[in-house]
Amino acid sequence: MQNYKFIKLWAILLLIATNYPFQSLSKPLIAESLEIQAAIKKKKAVKLKSKNIINNENRKITKPFLNDNITPTNIYQVTHSGVGTSCFPKKLLAILQSVKNKYDTKPIISSGFRSKIYNKRVGGAKHSYHIKCQAADIEIPGVSKYELGKYLKTLPNVGGVGIYECSKPVHVDIGPRRNWHWGCPRRLKKIKVAAD
Numbered sequence: 372m373q374n375y376k377f378i379k380l381w382a383i384l385l386l387i388a389t390n391y392p393f394q395s396l397s398k399p400l401i402a403e404s405l406e407i408q409a410a411i412k413k414k415k416a417v418k419l420k421s422k423n424i425i426n427n428e429n430r431k432i433t434k435p436f437l438n439d440n441i442t443p444t445n446i447y448q449v450t451h452s453g454v455g456t457s458c459f460p461k462k463l464l465a466i467l468q469s470v471k472n473k474y475d476t477k478p479i480i481s482s483g484f485r486s487k488i489y490n491k492r493v494g495g496a497k498h499s500y501h502i503k504c505q506a507a508d509i510e511i512p513g514v515s516k517y518e519l520g521k522y523l524k525t526l527p528n529v530g531g532v533g534i535y536e537c538s539k540p541v542h543v544d545i546g547p548r549r550n551w552h553w554g555c556p557r558r559l560k561k562i563k564v565a566a567d
Contacts, residue, residue, distance in 0.1 A: 447509070448477045455484030458504035462528045462545045467507065469526055470519070474511045481540045482508040500531065506544035516541050524550060 446467045449456060459467075470478045485493070485501040500506035511519055516534055520541045523532045530549065533542035537555040 446471055448479045450479060450481045454480055456480060458484055463505060466526055466529055466543060473522060474514055476511060478509040478511055480507050480509050500544035500546050508540035508542050510540045
């Protein structure tokens, strides 16, 4: 049905382009073509809007948060303006809020949303939760990554918790529950795998 309407629209547009006299077209046909054109424009606008949200990580987007007092700016800090956090879901924000409450300081996020291309460039997993905007790499000044990882594993909505020997931040996501501890990327050696 959708293809039929699309073909019908193109036929009408072709008639317009060739200066076909509109008097010979029926009024319902003209009205239907205008409805189809409006629907196509609306669909394109929705696609463009969603691309802007994903591609423009620095753009401020209003989203509903846990309550009026909890907004991203008072839950966490970012290491630089290119860290994508505007798409974080409520579950991840709740985890970050718990970390903030536990250590009485805002967690610092060094990596949030990543495009597939950027994720591949930095050596991220093919199906990383960073691509889905459901993961963050965080650290707390003055708190070891091991202590932070241990605390994150106790939280109810936490999925993955990953510790990397060659970097300070701890990975946290809201996927299935799992834990890992990797050595330096040059060695590409998994030190320990634990499942809860």
